[in-house]
Structure formats: C-alpha cells, structure tokens
Amino acid sequence: MEANKILDAKGLACPMPIVKTKKAMNDLESGQVLEIHATDKGAKNDLTAWAKSGGHELIKHDEENDVFKFWIRKG
Amino acid sequence: MTVKAMTSKEVTKKVFNKEELFIFDVRNESDFQDWKIEGENFEYFNIPYFELLDGVEEIIDKIPSDKEVLVVCAKEGSSIMVAEMLSDAGLKVSYLQGGMKAWSEHLEPVKVGELRDGGEMYQFVRVGKGCLSYMVVSNNEAAIIDATRMTDIYLEFADRIGAKITHVFDTHLHADHISGGRTIAEKTGATYWLPPKDATEVTFAYQPLEDGNDVENGHVKINIHALYSPGHTIGSTSFIVDEKFLLSGDILFIDSIGRPDLAGLAQDWVGDLRESLYKRYRELSEDLTVLPAHFMIIDELNEDGSVAEKLGTLFAKNHGLNIEDGNEFRKMVTENLPPQPNAYQEIRETNMGKMNPDLEKQREMEIGPNRCAVR
Numbered sequence: 546m547e548a549n550k551i552l553d554a555k556g557l558a559c560p561m562p563i564v565k566t567k568k569a570m571n572d573l574e575s576g577q578v579l580e581i582h583a584t585d586k587g588a589k590n591d592l593t594a595w596a597k598s599g600g601h602e603l604i605k606h607d608e609e610n611d612v613f614k615f616w617i618r619k620g
Numbered sequence: 621m622t623v624k625a626m627t628s629k630e631v632t633k634k635v636f637n638k639e640e641l642f643i644f645d646v647r648n649e650s651d652f653q654d655w656k657i658e659g660e661n662f663e664y665f666n667i668p669y670f671e672l673l674d675g676v677e678e679i680i681d682k683i684p685s686d687k688e689v690l691v692v693c694a695k696e697g698s699s700i701m702v703a704e705m706l707s708d709a710g711l712k713v714s715y716l717q718g719g720m721k722a723w724s725e726h727l728e729p730v731k732v733g734e735l736r737d738g739g740e741m742y743q744f745v746r747v748g749k750g751c752l753s754y755m756v757v758s759n760n761e762a763a764i765i766d767a768t769r770m771t772d773i774y775l776e777f778a779d780r781i782g783a784k785i786t787h788v789f790d791t792h793l794h795a796d797h798i799s800g801g802r803t804i805a806e807k808t809g810a811t812y813w814l815p816p817k818d819a820t821e822v823t824f825a826y827q828p829l830e831d832g833n834d835v836e837n838g839h840v841k842i843n844i845h846a847l848y849s850p851g852h853t854i855g856s857t858s859f860i861v862d863e864k865f866l867l868s869g870d871i872l873f874i875d876s877i878g879r880p881d882l883a884g885l886a887q888d889w890v891g892d893l894r895e896s897l898y899k900r901y902r903e904l905s906e907d908l909t910v911l912p913a914h915f916m917i918i919d920e921l922n923e924d925g926s927v928a929e930k931l932g933t934l935f936a937k938n939h940g941l942n943i944e945d946g947n948e949f950r951k952m953v954t955e956n957l958p959p960q961p962n963a964y965q966e967i968r969e970t971n972m973g974k975m976n977p978d979l980e981k982q983r984e985m986e987i988g989p990n991r992c993a994v995r
Contacts, residue, residue: 560698563670586984587694594648595670 546605546616548580549573555584555612562588563595566617570601573619578604581615588613623703625717626690628726632747635659635918636728636925642687644713646672646702647694647720655988657692657716657723657748658918669698676705689713695721721983723748727773729755730926732911735862739838743911743926744773750915750990751797752927755783756861758838763787764810765859765867766913767800769982774804785810787835789844790971791869791913792856793818795882796961796990798982799971802826815848818855823973829857849900851893852878852992858896866908866931871896873912874920874929876993877940879957882964886954894949897941906932916993939995953994962988 552569554562562583569579581592589606592615596603600620607614634641640661645652646669656664665682672679683689683706691706691713693699699715706713716723727744734740739758746752746768754765755774762783764774767790778785785808788801792815802824805812813835816828831848847858852870856878859867870878877897880889908931915927922928935941943949961967963985969975970982977985 558697559693559695560669560673560701564673567670567673586980590648590651591668591670594650594668598668598671 546580547578548616549577551580551582553582554588555582557583557585559585559587559591563591566592566595567599570599570617570619575619577619579617579619581617583613583615584611586613588615592617623700623707624714626714627717628722628748629728631657631659631690631716631723632726632728632745632925634662635747636921636923640687642684642689643692644683644689644702644706645692646698647692651694655720657720660918663687669693669702672702672705676702676709680706680709680711683711683713685711691715692723693719695719720748720987724983724986725770727753727768727770728925729773729777730924732926732928733864733909735842735864737838737842737862739842739862741861741865741911742777743928744768745921745925745927746797747925749797749986749988752911752913752915754867754911756837756842756844757781757783758842760784761786761838763789763835763837763842763844764801764804765789766791766794766869767804769798769800769803769986771800771803771807774800775807784808787811787813787837787844789813789829789859791815791858791867792853793968793971794870795853795964795968796914796992797986798967802973815846815853815855815857817850818853819972821972821974847900847904849896851880851889851896852882854889854892856896860904860908863905864909866901866904866910867913868910869913870992872901872910872934872938872941873914873916873993874910874927874934875938876916876995877938877953879992879994880953881957882960882968882992886957887950890950890953893953894946901931901941902935904931906930906935910934914990914992916990916995957994958991961991962986 691699696719703715833846845860
C-alpha cells in the first residue's frame with residue numbers, strides 16, 4: 546500500500562505511539578495515508594479507536610515479526 | 621509537576637476498607653467496559669487518553685477536587701501523562717503504578733483461620749482478577765492450592781514464615797488463569813498433585829489426586845481429603861482441610877456456582893455439577909468454612925478482605941444451591957452464560973504444558989475478569 550509518510554513508533558510504550566501518530570497526521574493533507582509501525586500490543590485497539598474518534602480511516606493493519614503495521618487515511 | 625504513584629497494595633486496602641475513590645480510567649471504552657477496578661465505594665469516569673492529547677480543559681470539571689482521584693490505564697504510561705496534565709491544571713491526583721497489568725498481578729495474603737494443631741490457613745486474594753489461592757501451614761510445612769503464576773509471592777511468603785513448601789495442588793485444570801503449581805513444585809521439589817481426569821493431555825509428570833486420598837502436611841497430620849466433585853471440569857476436586865475448611869475450587873462460590881462449559885459441553889456436565897452441589901456437598905458438615913477458588917463480585921468479600929462463608933449459610937443463601945427443579949437448574953447453567961474468559965483455550969493448553977508463552981503473552985492471555993461462575 547502506498548503511504549505518504551511512514552512513522553516508526555517501534556519500541557515506544559503507550560501513550561507515545563498515538564502522540565507521535567497525532568503529530569505526524571498534522572503534517573498530512575486530508576486523504577493522504579500515514580503508515581505506522583509499532584510494537585506496543587495496546588496500539589491496535591487504541592489506534593483503531595483514536596482514528597475513529599478523530600474522523601480518520603484505518604484502512605489496513607498487519608502483523609509481521611512482532612511489528613504491528615497500520616495504514617490510516619487522514620479525514 | 622510530579623504526580624504520586626498509588627500501588628496496587630494501597631488500592632487493595634481501599635477495596636477491603638470500603639473507602640471512597642474516584643477512578644479516572646483512561647483506557648479505551650471497550651477495555652473499560654470489559655474489566656475495571658471494582659470497589660464498593662468507588663466512582664468511575666472513563667475517557668480514553670488519546671482524546672486528551674490536546675488538553676484536559678473539556679473534562680476537568682468532571683474530576684472532583686474534594687475526593688481522592690486515581691488515574692488508571694493499561695500499563696501506567698498514559699495515566700502518568702493524564703495525571704500530570706490534571707496536576708498542572710491544579711488538581712491533586714495519583715496514578716496507578718504499573719497500571720491494570722500490575723493490578724491483575726497483585727496478590728494480598730489474608731489469614732482466614734487457625735488449624736487445630738496450631739497451623740494456619742492463608743488465602744491469597746488476587747483482587748484484580750477475582751482468583752483465590754491458598755497456603756496451608758502446619759509445623760513448618762506448607763501446602764499450596766490453586767497457585768497463580770506469580771510464584772515468587774508464595775515462595776517469599778513461605779520463606780518469611782519459615783515454612784517449606786512440600787505439596788502443591790490444583791483443584792482442576794484452570795481455564796481463566798495460568799497455574800503456578802508446576803513452577804512452584806519444580807523450584808521447591810514439592811509434589812504437584814492434579815486430578816487425573818483433567819490431566820489426560822498434560823505433558824509433564826504429576827501425582828494423581830484420587831477420591832479418598834489423604835495427604836500429610838507437617839508432622840502433625842492435616843488431612844487433605846480429596847473430594848471428587850466433577851462439574852466445572854470432569855476432574856474437579858474439592859478438599860477438606862483439618863475437618864474445618866472446604867476448598868471448593870470452581871464448583872461452589874459464595875454468591876454463585878461453577879459454570880460447566882469451559883472444558884467441554886455444558887450439557888454433558890450439568891448432571892455432575894448438580895450431583896456435586898445437591899448431593900455430595902449436602903452430605904458434608906454445615907459447619908465447614910467454604911473457601912472457593914474465585915469471587916465474581918466485590919460484595920463477596922468479607923470485612924477483612926477474605927472470601928469465606930459457612931457451608932450451612934451457603935445452603936440457605938446461595939441461589940445456585942436452591943433450585944429445586946432439575947430442568948430449571950439445567951437451564952440456568954447452560955443458557956445465558958456470561959462470555960468465556962479471555963483466551964481460555966490457550967490458558968488451558970498452557971496449563972497442560974502444550975504451550976509455553978513468554979511472560980508478556982501470559983499477561984495478555986490473562987487480561988480481564990475470571991468469568992468462571994453462573995449466578
């Protein structure tokens with residue numbers, strides 16, 4: 546999947562993955578896609594809920610060698 | 621500004637003493653709905669931390685300034701962030717050290733009674749998850765029943781009171797939490813007892829518990845009668861210790877009874893459960909103090925934090941023991957069952973030795989309440 550920006554949040558504990566995601570989103574235009582890599586297990590539920598409440602769209606998520614990957618389209 | 625940490629032990633004290641506490645839970649809504657810190661006089665407010673990244677102005681008037689406030693999250697990071705924001709806004713708040721992860725792992729030992737030879741019965745209350753385990757101490761020897769995976773707590777406790785752990789029992793193959801029984805036995809050289817009917821698939825050696833077994837613990841004899849009482853699992857066993865305590869495992873709780881569906885088909889075992897509760901237990905002395913392996917709701921705790929009640933009182937008051945009609949009983953324990961415990965199949969396989977998840981995975985598997993009962 547084509548992403549406009551990639552955020553590496555690996556090794557970061559809650560709340561940092563979402564804090565960084567929010568900052569990275571601020572730099573994107575509506576409709577652009579942010580790809581996030583995280584290792585915190587709580588990230589999946591929290592990113593899903595955060596995206597929903599912020600009007601963004603979680604397009605896809607994946608898990609690869611203990612790294613969670615998310616693609617969020619800015620709303 | 622720095623904020624104060626509150627430990628799980630301090631929160632436990634507030635639960636036991638029925639103190640007031642305002643819990644500001646900043647986990648996401650579904651996690652909060654699924655499982656939270658329960659206290660009789662606790663109040664709750666839930667907003668996920670990720671809604672507060674821009675500040676706490678919008679919710680600050682929801683947080684009381686005249687009550688003790690505890691900010692709670694999964695591991696602690698987010699609760700520190702939110703607590704600091706509230707503190708900067710002028711409120712005095714604490715955060716839960718280690719978050720719900722630490723809360724789930726906290727064990728509080730409570731002495732529930734004396735044995736006739738001068739020994740003691742201790743109950744280890746896992747407040748966050750509602751699991752109860754036991755240590756029977758007699759003449760410097762200890763037997764542990766239904767140990768959790770936090771094995772160091774039992775080892776250190778036994779060490780402190782100068783007792784050697786000689787026997788470790790599980791009343792049944794647990795589906796809601798990972799047993800620490802095998803690890804304790806390996807570390808101490810104690811004998812690990814399991815009901816053989818629950819252990820047909822285990823990958824390790826154990827001593828089979830059979831109906832009528834007596835086990836000596838301490839040289840002054842304590843009788844641990846294995847009372848075979850299937851229902852929750854086919855091999856579920858109850859123990860009578862010192863003719864005084866009935867360790868009922870997951871068969872009988874204070875305000876509920878065991879659900880029969882976690883290891884197979886509820887319909888197949890409902891008859892066994894009824895037989896155990898309405899016949900086998902009826903033949904026992906009503907003066908026995910029932911010590912179950914779980915509590916479901918915080919109302920089941922006594923004043924001192926223990927979970928214990930006379931069998932006679934339960935026959936009078938526990939709804940699950942007072943259903944005359946067999947069909948009605950069958951309906952109650954097979955229909956409208958609560959959701960099954962988180963990852964219960966994986967937990968069972970871990971307890972059989974078929975899976976060896978790392979600590980982080982074990983914690984994740986055990987998230988949430990135990991859900992072993994029906995009311």
